[in-house]
Amino acid sequence: MRIPVVLLLPLFALPVLASEGAGPYSFTLSGKAFDERCLKLAAGESIRYRFRASAPVDFNIHYHRGKEVIFPVKQSAVREATSTFRAESADDYCLMWEHAGTGAATVEGSIERGPGR
Numbered sequence: 001m002r003i004p005v006v007l008l009l010p011l012f013a014l015p016v017l018a019s020e021g022a023g024p025y026s027f028t029l030s031g032k033a034f035d036e037r038c039l040k041l042a043a044g045e046s047i048r049y050r051f052r053a054s055a056p057v058d059f060n061i062h063y064h065r066g067k068e069v070i071f072p073v074k075q076s077a078v079r080e081a082t083s084t085f086r087a088e089s090a091d092d093y094c095l096m097w098e099h100a101g102t103g104a105a106t107v108e109g110s111i112e113r114g115p116g117r
Contacts, residue, residue, distance in 0.1 A: 026116035029099035036096040051109030
């Protein structure tokens with residue numbers, strides 16, 4: 001069976017990685033790319049997150065309301081962070097790291113669920 005190469009090319013061109021849930025993580029962003037870790041949080045539920053990057057990255061926590069993207073946390077050009085985030089409403093929240101520089105940025109860290117679940 002032959003699979004047209006044209007259909008496979010877009011899959012290899014995507015600059016995003018995505019993973020579900022809490023726990024430790026490690027990934028490398030090459031060039032202009034981003035990665036996100038998404039999880040469903042109940043109203044009042046918290047997460048504790050930490051990360052360290054080998055090069056500056058833009059970091060945010062966001063969720064979607066229709067076509068609108070809401071950013072409760074947004075930081076530019078950071079190499080590390082340790083903090084707690086508490087959800088004001090039940091939703092799917094994504095922690096996202098974006099590398100806009102040249103070369104690669106390796107990001108390592110963890111996300112831990114807190115009280116409320």
